[in-house]
Amino acid sequence: MTGPDELPLRPELRGRSPYGAPQVPAAYRLNTNENPHPLPAELLADLGAALGHAALELNRYPDRDAVALRTDLAGYLSRTSGEAVTPQQVWAANGSNEVLQQILQAFGGGGRTALGFTPSYSMHPIISAGTGTAWVDGHRRGDFTIDAAAAAAQVREVRPDVVFVTSPNNPTGTAVALETIEQLYSATAGVLVVDEAYTEFARAGTRSALTLLPGRPRLIVSRTMSKAFGMAGLRLGYLAADAAVVDALQLVRLPYHLSSLTQAAARMALAHTDALLATVDEVKAQRDRIVEALPALGLTSVPSDANFVLFGHFADAPAAWRALLDRGVLVRDVGLPGWLRVTAGTATETDAFLTALAAVVAEHGGRT
Numbered sequence: 203m204t205g206p207d208e209l210p211l212r213p214e215l216r217g218r219s220p221y222g223a224p225q226v227p228a229a230y231r232l233n234t235n236e237n238p239h240p241l242p243a244e245l246l247a248d249l250g251a252a253l254g255h256a257a258l259e260l261n262r263y264p265d266r267d268a269v270a271l272r273t274d275l276a277g278y279l280s281r282t283s284g285e286a287v288t289p290q291q292v293w294a295a296n297g298s299n300e301v302l303q304q305i306l307q308a309f310g311g312g313g314r315t316a317l318g319f320t321p322s323y324s325m326h327p328i329i330s331a332g333t334g335t336a337w338v339d340g341h342r343r344g345d346f347t348i349d350a351a352a353a354a355a356q357v358r359e360v361r362p363d364v365v366f367v368t369s370p371n372n373p374t375g376t377a378v379a380l381e382t383i384e385q386l387y388s389a390t391a392g393v394l395v396v397d398e399a400y401t402e403f404a405r406a407g408t409r410s411a412l413t414l415l416p417g418r419p420r421l422i423v424s425r426t427m428s429k430a431f432g433m434a435g436l437r438l439g440y441l442a443a444d445a446a447v448v449d450a451l452q453l454v455r456l457p458y459h460l461s462s463l464t465q466a467a468a469r470m471a472l473a474h475t476d477a478l479l480a481t482v483d484e485v486k487a488q489r490d491r492i493v494e495a496l497p498a499l500g501l502t503s504v505p506s507d508a509n510f511v512l513f514g515h516f517a518d519a520p521a522a523w524r525a526l527l528d529r530g531v532l533v534r535d536v537g538l539p540g541w542l543r544v545t546a547g548t549a550t551e552t553d554a555f556l557t558a559l560a561a562v563v564a565e566h567g568g569r570t
């Protein structure tokens with residue numbers, strides 16, 4: 203069998219592995235930050251009808267500009283952020299990963315550079331590589347927070363074309379202060395992408411970077427329906443930015459990239475926003491429960507504004523990962539020495555996780 207490296211593959215892709223959390227069978231899958239709550243019954247019924255209706259037109263190409271969907275998304279953003287966002291400022295694609303790819307196609311690419319503050323979402327460097335964009339690791343403090351002045355200085359020095367800030371950050375969980383985002387925006391001549399995939403789970407008082415959009419034409423805020431909306435299978439991500447950014451992305455998007463079924467399903471989901479987001483408070487309560495239970499087990503966590511918790515320290519995190527899996531609980535080893543990441547889900551899942559974790563700690567005498 204021929205391996206990819208024996209093909210005339212682009213040199214920067216040689217020897218790389220595809221992205222993907224190990225999906226091993228487990229009773230409790232707490233490794234990919236999905237919302238485990240089932241979709242509301244009324245939504246499922248309405249989705250069936252909406253998809254049936256859209257199916258009648260499947261002989262036709264979809265609305266290339268997804269105007270109705272972008273209008274609904276703009277309505278959701280305006281309602282929840284208090285910031286007036288117009289449909290012309292919104293763009294949608296198949297997951298925020300595709301949104302990020304389009305951003306890099308338009309603003310990154312050969313001879314250009316992207317910078318992000320690691321550890322952060324591992325798809326940012328992977329999509330950069332896929333678009334031929336060079337990647338530079340930005341620095342964080344030892345406690346995973348971003349030192350705004352040092353970060354801005356690094357941006358001034360590297361002069362990246364695209365800067366990524368994930369807020370709340372994945373895999374560490376903490377939201378980034380808007381003052382830091384403002385400073386990074388001032389420091390760069392490139393576009394600043396704030397990846398807000400988890401923003402609906404942020405602790406009270408956390409403000410979205412949407413509020414910084416006026417007067418900042420190079421600021422892009424990306425969002426997704428994969429996490430709080432509980433619709434990872436739908437593949438719907440979107441962004442808000444200056445309308446000029448949306449115009450720029452038209453140059454690289456594939457025509458008719460969003461199927462009419464996706465557009466219809468996403469619109470119906472948005473019509474049920476309140477019911478879908480009703481589980482967010484429950485997930486946050488489980489997250490806080492995990493955080494509060496850790497000290498009694500001799501463990502600690504990083505402050506979380508997301509639906510997951512980065513917890514440690516373990517002498518041997520891979521061994522702890524394995525010991526939890528042996529008890530039916532699959533968490534994520536994100537490759538940070540001493541730390542593991544667990545998704546907050548239902549109360550039952552949290553019970554199972556905390557019980558397994560207590561057993562693992564007891565067995566290894568806290569020196570796992």
Ligand SMILES: *Cc1c(COP(=O)(O)O)cnc(C)c1O
Nearest residue numbers: 297298299323372399426428439
């Ligand atoms: C899960 C996640 C996404 C979501 O990607 P989709 O393609 O929308 O499913 C985006 N950014 C971050 C930081 C994530 O963790």
